[in-house]
Amino acid sequence: MKLRLTLVLLAALHAFVVFAAFFAPYDYAEQHRDYPFAPPTRVHFTDAAGRFHLRPFVYGVTQDSPGGDYREDRGRRYPVEFFVHGRLFGAGAPGILFLWGSDGFGRDVFSRVLYGGQISLLTGLVAAFLSLSLGLLWGTLAGFYGGWVDRLLMRGAELFLALPWLYLLLAVRAFLPLHISTTQAFFLLVAIIGTVGWVRPARMIRGVVLSARERGFVLAARGFGASGQYLIRRHILPLTWSVVLTQATVLIPQYILAEVTLSFLGLGVGEPVPSWGNMLADARQYHTLIAHTWMLAPGLATVPLLLGYLTLADILLERSGPGY
Amino acid sequence: MKYAARRFLHSLFLLAGVSVLSFLFADLAPGDFFSEMRLERGVAAGTVDALRARHGLDRPLPVRYAAWLGSMGRGEFGYSLAYNSAVGPLLRQRIPGTLLLTASATFLAWLMAIPLGIWNATRRGTWSDSIFKVTLAILLSIPELLSAVIFLAIAVETGWLPAGGMHAPGAESQAAADRFRDTLRHLVIPVGVLVLGMLPVLIRHVRGSVADCLDSPFALAARAHGIPRRRLLFGHVLPAALNPLISLFGFSLGTLLSASLLVEVLVGWPGLGPLFLEAIMARDFALVLGVVMSSTSLLITGNLVADLLLYRADPRIRT
Numbered sequence: 001m002k003l004r005l006t007l008v009l010l011a012a013l014h015a016f017v018v019f020a021a022f023f024a025p026y027d028y029a030e031q032h033r034d035y036p037f038a039p040p041t042r043v044h045f046t047d048a049a050g051r052f053h054l055r056p057f058v059y060g061v062t063q064d065s066p067g068g069d070y071r072e073d074r075g076r077r078y079p080v081e082f083f084v085h086g087r088l089f090g091a092g093a094p095g096i097l098f099l100w101g102s103d104g105f106g107r108d109v110f111s112r113v114l115y116g117g118q119i120s121l122l123t124g125l126v127a128a129f130l131s132l133s134l135g136l137l138w139g140t141l142a143g144f145y146g147g148w149v150d151r152l153l154m155r156g157a158e159l160f161l162a163l164p165w166l167y168l169l170l171a172v173r174a175f176l177p178l179h180i181s182t183t184q185a186f187f188l189l190v191a192i193i194g195t196v197g198w199v200r201p202a203r204m205i206r207g208v209v210l211s212a213r214e215r216g217f218v219l220a221a222r223g224f225g226a227s228g229q230y231l232i233r234r235h236i237l238p239l240t241w242s243v244v245l246t247q248a249t250v251l252i253p254q255y256i257l258a259e260v261t262l263s264f265l266g267l268g269v270g271e272p273v274p275s276w277g278n279m280l281a282d283a284r285q286y287h288t289l290i291a292h293t294w295m296l297a298p299g300l301a302t303v304p305l306l307l308g309y310l311t312l313a314d315i316l317l318e319r320s321g322p323g324y
Numbered sequence: 325m326k327y328a329a330r331r332f333l334h335s336l337f338l339l340a341g342v343s344v345l346s347f348l349f350a351d352l353a354p355g356d357f358f359s360e361m362r363l364e365r366g367v368a369a370g371t372v373d374a375l376r377a378r379h380g381l382d383r384p385l386p387v388r389y390a391a392w393l394g395s396m397g398r399g400e401f402g403y404s405l406a407y408n409s410a411v412g413p414l415l416r417q418r419i420p421g422t423l424l425l426t427a428s429a430t431f432l433a434w435l436m437a438i439p440l441g442i443w444n445a446t447r448r449g450t451w452s453d454s455i456f457k458v459t460l461a462i463l464l465s466i467p468e469l470l471s472a473v474i475f476l477a478i479a480v481e482t483g484w485l486p487a488g489g490m491h492a493p494g495a496e497s498q499a500a501a502d503r504f505r506d507t508l509r510h511l512v513i514p515v516g517v518l519v520l521g522m523l524p525v526l527i528r529h530v531r532g533s534v535a536d537c538l539d540s541p542f543a544l545a546a547r548a549h550g551i552p553r554r555r556l557l558f559g560h561v562l563p564a565a566l567n568p569l570i571s572l573f574g575f576s577l578g579t580l581l582s583a584s585l586l587v588e589v590l591v592g593w594p595g596l597g598p599l600f601l602e603a604i605m606a607r608d609f610a611l612v613l614g615v616v617m618s619s620t621s622l623l624i625t626g627n628l629v630a631d632l633l634l635y636r637a638d639p640r641i642r643t
Contacts, residue, residue: 167615
């Protein structure tokens with residue numbers, strides 16, 4: 001029950017982000033220079049006369065003065081249209097529909113959070129894949145063959161763990177070029193985050209492989225003359241899947257946060273491409289945040305996602321029992 | 325004693341390994357402090373090379389490493405080109421800030437986590453336990469970044485707490501008591517954020533550890549002997565439950581230092597974090613290296629302390 005609920009939550013969040021081009025009413029770079037820092041648009045069902053409309057609508061908004069408050073202009077009414085221009089919804093032109101308000105350039109925060117999630121989520125997923133592949137490779141080799149491979153792994157792992165991981169992450173980032181394009185920045189982030197975090201999964205997988213190596217059926221297969229390669233592929237690797245899966249649910253949220261942190265500090269993906277980190281950097285000036293609370297949206301968006309992944313990790317850990 | 329010496333030697337080896345690796349990595353890195361200069365007009369091609377030669381950046385790697393080790397012996401840790409000063413004094417200014425922040429956060433978090441965890445472990449399966457669990461899960465999903473931003477905004481809006489930094493302007497002229505109170509007020513937000521980040525993890529582990537011991541045969545036997553609940557809990561279960569928590573203390577330090585870096589940058593706390601970020605932005609590798617070494621030393625020292633504590637507390641590892 002709990003598992004199903006968590007999976008549904010995660011699937012829904014991922015769907016929103018992956019199909020951002022459909023769910024978001026605007027493109028992430030689309031600017032509405034007349035509406036900087038517009039508050040979230042209210043969607044109405046009943047008009048001023050109290051009549052109910054099946055099709056929701058929005059009022060036009062006007063600003064008292066540049067930088068001033070926004071007011072709804074009851075005279076102008078724009079219906080909310082569904083399935084227009086290949087998107088789920090949008091306001092009839094020239095009305096605007098900012099579900100979560102707009103930023104300083106008049107860009108729709110809701111759309112940008114959805115698009116920004118693509119960078120943040122993809123970084124997390126790909127980096128976790130990278131980490132786990134490295135961990136699986138090293139962990140299996142070290143655990144299965146032992147000897148100098150094992151000693152090298154354990155010593156190297158200690159070196160990696162001797163640094164607090166954010167310091168390690170930033171240190172690796174420090175030695176790489178600062179001013180790079182968005183695509184480069186993305187691959188750089190994935191590479192850094194992925195390679196910095198391989199140690200823990202590698203150690204865990206090593207532990208599993210060590211115990212798997214002595215299992216009866218593995219010894220039997222070895223007695224029949226099975227080669228090391230065959231043993232790993234056929235008997236050892238299948239035993240590591242549950243650890244790999246659990247580790248994935250632990251690593252992905254951690255790596256999403258790592259991307260958010262790096263981009264927030266200006267060391268990751270930069271404008272105009274949104275990521276939750278660089279969007280949240282806009283909310284860092286507190287006068288901006290106090291006057292425009294909706295700028296916090298990208299930060300709040302991480303909470304359900306993390307909750308989903310952490311709950312999933314808990315469930316998997318409970319299932320695999322103590323010892324992991 | 326022999327154990328302590330062995331652990332200490334091991335820590336030194338780790339530090340040496342980290343320094344060699346960082347040096348190698350910095351050497352592989354494209355560009356250095358002067359490479360941005362090359363792009364500017366009005367800087368002759370020879371100037372950059374001359375500058376690099378003057379600061380010894382053109383020497384081979386082993387020579388530079390030896391020179392760095394020598395300067396470490398003098399307490400300088402190399403020369404920061406961005407600050408135009410030795411790295412050592414810069415670090416010594418900042419380390420106390422980080423230490424103050426992380427030490428108070430650790431102290432406070434454990435102070436809260438142990439009673440809450442024990443209380444939680446004794447009432448497993450009740451409805452208050454379920455509510456508590458859900459609260460912890462939600463707290464765990466709030467990144468420090470978000471809580472720090474929110475707390476700061478609230479502090480500024482209400483004026484209850486200072487908005488950042490470590491001292492109010494003009495604090496140097498105040499009396500010692502006032503200065504102390506001023507620092508305390510500045511500590512509230514960063515420490516609060518760190519404690520909120522640590523608390524859910526710590527409570528879970530305390531709860532798990534105490535619950536394991538409560539379920540173990542020795543606790544059952546003690547209960548069968550009619551030992552009162554309170555004495556069972558504090559006299560028998562708690563000391564046994566403490567051992568895994570000491571290891572957790574060591575593990576949690578790395579996470580804490582990482583979180584502290586972020587919080588320091590956010591609230592402008594004069595610790596290692598902001599210095600590190602500035603060093604990265606300026607591509608000042610000597611300073612980066614200095615901060616890396618100091619944070620590593622902090623973590624390794626913390627782990628060493630945890631190891632020695634565990635050695636005292638748990639006779640089973642004395643082999």
